[in-house]
Amino acid sequence: EIVLTQSPGTLSLSPGERATLSCRASQSIGNNYLAWYQQKPGQAPNLLIYGASNRATGIPDRFSGSGSGTDFTLTISRLEPEDFAVFYCHQYGTSPLTFGGGTKVEIK
Amino acid sequence: QVQLVESGGSVVQPGGSLRLSCAASGFTFSNHGMHWVRQAPGKGLEWVAFIRDDGSNKLYADSVKGRFTISRDNSKNTLYLQLNSLRPEDTAVYYCAKANGWLPVSWGQGALLTVSS
Numbered sequence: 001e002i003v004l005t006q007s008p009g010t011l012s013l014s015p016g017e018r019a020t021l022s023c024r025a026s027q028s029i030g031n032n033y034l035a036w037y038q039q040k041p042g043q044a045p046n047l048l049i050y051g052a053s054n055r056a057t058g059i060p061d062r063f064s065g066s067g068s069g070t071d072f073t074l075t076i077s078r079l080e081p082e083d084f085a086v087f088y089c090h091q092y093g094t095s096p097l098t099f100g101g102g103t104k105v106e107i108k
Numbered sequence: 109q110v111q112l113v114e115s116g117g118s119v120v121q122p123g124g125s126l127r128l129s130c131a132a133s134g135f136t137f138s139n140h141g142m143h144w145v146r147q148a149p150g151k152g153l154e155w156v157a158f159i160r161d162d163g164s165n166k167l168y169a170d171s172v173k174g175r176f177t178i179s180r181d182n183s184k185n186t187l188y189l190q191l192n193s194l195r196p197e198d199t200a201v202y203y204c205a206k207a208n209g210w211l212p213v214s215w216g217q218g219a220l221l222t223v224s225s
Contacts, residue, residue: 044215
């Protein structure tokens with residue numbers, strides 16, 4: 001099983017600041033099948049990034065993904081008030097599919 | 109637009125059984141694989157099971173293998189999850205999700221299952 005480790009656990013930032021979230025895999029993720037989801041309280045997860053760096057439909061360009069192999073990053077260039085939430089990375093290339101433990105981005 | 113509506117969540121005693129359903133609309137259901145993903149209260153996401161578009165291939169997490177069964181009825185645009193031998197640690201919100209390949213792309217709002225005596 002591919003274990004995904006996200007860091008930090010919590011990120012305290014102010015609106016307008018840059019957020020950098022990390023996701024490290026226990027083994028290389030084939031074809032960079034790595035996605036990022038945003039989840040707000042009481043809501044289902046929403047797909048942001050797939051294939052490590054491709055934005056999903058309707059996702060603003062302040063969200064960007066990068067990385068390959070075992071190290072991946074989600075960057076939010078300038079935080080908007082609606083961006084504060086929990087973010088999960090997810091590998092969908094190997095069964096069992098797995099999720100990281102999440103990074104909470106909170107308002108400082 | 110894609111709509112996924114889960115139903116069947118309830119309170120069940122340990123050892124009991126339950127079937128969750130997910131009604132799909134807004135896309136060609138028979139062309140897409142489907143997932144079940146769960147989230148225990150206050151915890152992260154855990155993938156549970158996947159079924160291919162035609163139902164010919166099914167995958168399960170080790171934690172549910174042998175106890176849960178994923179199935180689908182393409183004539184009814186409905187996904188199912190049969191849960192047997194339930195344990196307290198199965199308590200969670202269960203989400204169904206439409207897949208592109210294996211990638212979950214659209215999620216329902218979830219159904220809450222509580223396993224408790």
